[in-house]
Amino acid sequence: MKVLGATLTPVAFADPPLLNCMGVHEPSALRSVLEVECEDGVVGLGESYGDASFLEQARRVVERLAGADVFDLPGLRRLVTETLAGAVVTDAHGLIGGYSADKTVASVYSLIEVAFLDAQGHRLGVPVVDLLGGAARDRVDFSAYLFYKYETHQDGSGDRWGRALTPAEIVGQATTMIEEYGFGSIKLKGGVFAPEEECEAIEALAEAFPDLPLRLDPNAAWQVDTSVKVAERLDGVLEYLEDPTPGIEGMAAVARRAPMPLATNMCVVSFADVAPAFRAEAVGVVLSDHHFWGGLRDTLALGTTCGAFGVGLSMHSNSHLGISLAAMVHVAAATRQLTYACDTHWPWKTADVIEPGVLDFEGGAVAVPTGPGLGVSLDRDALARAHERYTTCGQTNRDDVSYMRRWEPGFTPNTARW
Numbered sequence: 300m301k302v303l304g305a306t307l308t309p310v311a312f313a314d315p316p317l318l319n320c321m322g323v324h325e326p327s328a329l330r331s332v333l334e335v336e337c338e339d340g341v342v343g344l345g346e347s348y349g350d351a352s353f354l355e356q357a358r359r360v361v362e363r364l365a366g367a368d369v370f371d372l373p374g375l376r377r378l379v380t381e382t383l384a385g386a387v388v389t390d391a392h393g394l395i396g397g398y399s400a401d402k403t404v405a406s407v408y409s410l411i412e413v414a415f416l417d418a419q420g421h422r423l424g425v426p427v428v429d430l431l432g433g434a435a436r437d438r439v440d441f442s443a444y445l446f447y448k449y450e451t452h453q454d455g456s457g458d459r460w461g462r463a464l465t466p467a468e469i470v471g472q473a474t475t476m477i478e479e480y481g482f483g484s485i486k487l488k489g490g491v492f493a494p495e496e497e498c499e500a501i502e503a504l505a506e507a508f509p510d511l512p513l514r515l516d517p518n519a520a521w522q523v524d525t526s527v528k529v530a531e532r533l534d535g536v537l538e539y540l541e542d543p544t545p546g547i548e549g550m551a552a553v554a555r556r557a558p559m560p561l562a563t564n565m566c567v568v569s570f571a572d573v574a575p576a577f578r579a580e581a582v583g584v585v586l587s588d589h590h591f592w593g594g595l596r597d598t599l600a601l602g603t604t605c606g607a608f609g610v611g612l613s614m615h616s617n618s619h620l621g622i623s624l625a626a627m628v629h630v631a632a633a634t635r636q637l638t639y640a641c642d643t644h645w646p647w648k649t650a651d652v653i654e655p656g657v658l659d660f661e662g663g664a665v666a667v668p669t670g671p672g673l674g675v676s677l678d679r680d681a682l683a684r685a686h687e688r689y690t691t692c693g694q695t696n697r698d699d700v701s702y703m704r705r706w707e708p709g710f711t712p713n714t715a716r717w
């Protein structure tokens with residue numbers, strides 16, 4: 300089935316002032332929506348990053364898609380590799396590890412592969428999970444993803460979640476999120492305050508939710524000895540500790556002394572990282588993310604790899620919309636090695652570009668859509684609104700650091716600060 304044309308639309312949606320080690324989320328989160336128009340009126344959808352650097356490279360491939368066959372994924376890989384030829388997409392936040400030409404190909408390929416798989420599913424009348432070999436589970440569990448946050452943005456605009464800067468406020472945030480979504484595990488984004496304070500928040504969560512597994516992710520804000528101290532203090536409390544310290548070597552040094560497994564979406568972010576990290580026994584859990592691991596089929600391969608080495612598998616998230624959630628659910632359902640509930644930023648947004656009603660949370664899980672392809676449809680009016688927001692929001696790159704400087708002039712990221 301041939302591609303007739305493709306459109307990549309940058310979009311923006313409201314994002315609360317969520318804190319992390321790099322600073323604070325700006326008022327808009329940026330994404331891109333890909334529509335691949337094929338023969339017979341079939342349209343395939345994809346979603347990925349909306350930063351200028353990514354858009355520039357993705358557009359170079361998207362404009363060459365006409366004539367491609369959506370069933371020829373190796374051909375797509377060649378087209379992406381040849382078109383990008385060494386180009387490197389960068390980001391200003393570093394929250395998903397380093398960048399490279401291979402990771403750039405993997406990210407752009409992923410955006411388009413998802414749309415091709417969606418189109419294949421529509422053509423064949425089967426859900427994407429079936430194209431990935433079938434469902435190992437029919438529901439995918441997610442964890443509550445808690446953030447320290449300010450009450451309002453710089454312009455005074457607030458949100459329904461209010462302020463969360465203390466352990467009690469974090470417990471309040473968890474209570475609301477769990478009541479509404481039914482999540483069965485909890486992750487706290489750390490790297491914001493001194494580790495002792497973040498330990499207190501985790502301990503307060505453990506007291507309030509004694510039956511729920513907990514995770515803490517400071518995005519490499521700590522040095523090795525601090526990481527070990529935190530790991531010892533939270534022994535028996537955390538199911539895993541995510542990216543306490545930078546780099547494979549640092550993580551390995553912590554892993555040798557930490558009682559719980561270390562997880563990562565920062566030091567193992569491509570297949571090139573697997574051998575050195577696994578050899579060093581630096582991580583016990585890899586957080587997959589199809590957006591930069593090379594699409595849904597390579598994410599399955601990552602599952603097989605982790606399974607072979609006895610390394611656990613979870614899933615990372617960045618602020619995203621419904622097309623991405625649908626893709627995450629299909630690939631998570633097809634990955635039998637998935638050992639933990641996945642991350643999602645879903646509760647933090649108030650708008651989407653897809654028709655509602657397919658990706659509903661029940662008991663913290665999303666049922667795998669059964670319709671053809673990804674099983675979601677684009678809401679064209681909502682897409683137009685999100686694009687309008689993109690063109691007027693004044694943001695073209697995610698920049699948590701500069702935005703934080705409007706609260707704290709002179710702020711520098713907390714990487715390895717403590």
Ligand SMILES: O=C([O-])C(=O)C[C@H](O)[C@@H](O)C(=O)[O-]
Pocket residue numbers: 317318319394395488516518564615616617618642
């Ligand atoms: O697990 C992670 O490292 C993330 O989810 C990265 C994200 O960018 C998160 O830090 C955020 O949204 O600020």
Ligand SMILES: [Mg+2]
Pocket residue numbers: 516518541542563564565615
């Ligand atoms: Mg992380």
